[in-house]
Amino acid sequence: MKHHINRTLKKIPLHLLFWLVVWFFFFVFFSVGSENKNFIFWFSTILSVITIAASYVVVYQLIPDFLLTKKYKSFVLYVFYALVFIACAVLMTVVFGFVFFYNLEFQKMPGLTKNSGVIIVCSLLIIALAGGFKILKHNYQSIEEKKALENRFLQTQLELKEQELRFLKMQIHPHFLFNTLNTLYGFALKKSDQAPEMILKLSSLLDYILYQVEKPFVFLKDEINHIEDYIMLEKSRFQDSVEIAIIKDNFDDALQIPPMLLLPFVENAFKHGSQIDGRLKVNISLQVDDKFICFNVENSAKQKVHSKKGIGLQNIKKRFDMLYGEDGFLKISEDENLFTIDLKIPIKNEA
Known part of the structure; x- marks a missing residue:
């Protein structure tokens, strides 16, 4: 008044x-x-x-x-x-x-x-x-x-998306940590000599999950290094029953992506992958060009095995869509004995 x-x-x-x-x-x-x-x-x-x-x-x-x-x-x-x-x-x-x-x-x-x-x-x-x-x-x-x-509407939408994104991160990270701790627990029971090295790798992963993951972006090379640490942990768990092939291009060390963007797709391949003829096969490819970071994960799988337990993968996909929308590309396909994830992450060139 x-x-x-x-x-x-x-x-x-x-x-x-x-x-x-x-x-x-x-x-x-x-x-x-x-x-x-x-x-x-x-x-x-x-x-x-x-x-x-x-x-x-x-x-x-x-x-x-x-x-x-x-x-x-x-x-x-x-x-x-x-x-x-x-x-x-x-x-x-x-x-x-x-x-x-x-x-x-x-x-x-x-x-x-x-x-x-x-x-x-x-x-x-x-x-x-x-x-x-x-x-x-x-x-x-x-x-x-x-x-x-x-x-005000856009600000509210942004705040809601940020809250949802934090919620999705909270769902993904404990799930990943639980699987890794299970692997370490198995080696501790066996009193394996590999346990100390696994603890060191797990410590590095924990630091990444608990501290680095709250950052909006991390270096692509750090994400790849943690993927390799995770693969080492899974190799120790599966021993000779897993066959892993990694192909990666040389890329600019300054490239950045949101944290824990690629790692959950690799984890999904080990968690839901199936052994065919006694072996779980996982193929990982990383290619970088001027516009996109192209990431591909293939794993042997029995038909429909992923769709039965797809809640984690759905959350990962939802997070990817929230981060990149129509600018990014994510395709999940399932054949008779092969489960494939293809994604393209747009590279943002800052002036």
């Missing part, structure tokens, strides 16, 4: 200045051909009052209540009433000058002040100017409000 009053008070000087200019225009315009400055003063003042009253009715009543709310019939009707009022008021003003200043001698009145048509047109021009300004101001405010609403 206080803010509204302050805004209204700030407008008063501008309104006074505008109507002073209008009065001066009337005074100069209708004084043409007349030396009776006293009459022209009162004539301009009365005409200004009529114009001010009609303008405020149109600007603050008819336009907001009828035109902007699309009540066009009511708007036209009340505009007609306003025109009748203006015409009557103008005629009364002419009669006022005719009676009190020129003693009923009509011919002595200045030509412009006894021409009702000219007087009405001058008044209507000022009213139209005020109404047009009101409509332009309303349109500008509507555009600004729409932009502000869109910005």
Whole structure:
């Protein structure tokens, strides 16, 4: 309420200045051909009052209540009433000058002040100017409000996506850690000499999951190094029953991707992959060109084995879609004995 009053008070000087200019225009315009400055003063003042009253009715009543709310019939009707009022008021003003200043001698009145048509047109021009300004101001405010609403909506959507992304990360990381701890547990039971090295690799992975993963981006080389550590852990678990082939291009060490983006796909291959003829086969390929990081994972699988336990993979896919949308590419396909994941990560070249 206080803010509204302050805004209204700030407008008063501008309104006074505008109507002073209008009065001066009337005074100069209708004084043409007349030396009776006293009459022209009162004539301009009365005409200004009529114009001010009609303008405020149109600007603050008819336009907001009828035109902007699309009540066009009511708007036209009340505009007609306003025109009748203006015409009557103008005629009364002419009669006022005719009676009190020129003693009923009509011919002595200045030509412009006894021409009702000219007087009405001058008044209507000022009213139209005020109404047009009101409509332009309303349109500008509507555009600004729409932009502000869109910005708030986008901000809310962004916050929701960030929350969902954090939730998906929370789902992926414990799942990955659980599988790795299971592998280490098996070696501890066997008192294997490989256990210390596995603990070292697991420690590195834990550091990556617990600390590095909260960063928006990590170096691609770090993600690949942790993939290789994970593969070493899985080799230790599967021993001779796994066959792994890794092909990777040389790439710029400065390339960055979101953390834990590629590793869950590799984990999925070991978790849901199936041994065929006594061996689990996993093929991993990483290629980098000017526009994309291309990552491919293939693993031997029995048909439909992935679709039965696809909740983790669905979450990984959902996270990828949230991060890249239509700019990225992710295809998951399943043949009779082969499960394949192909993804392309767009490279963002920063200027």
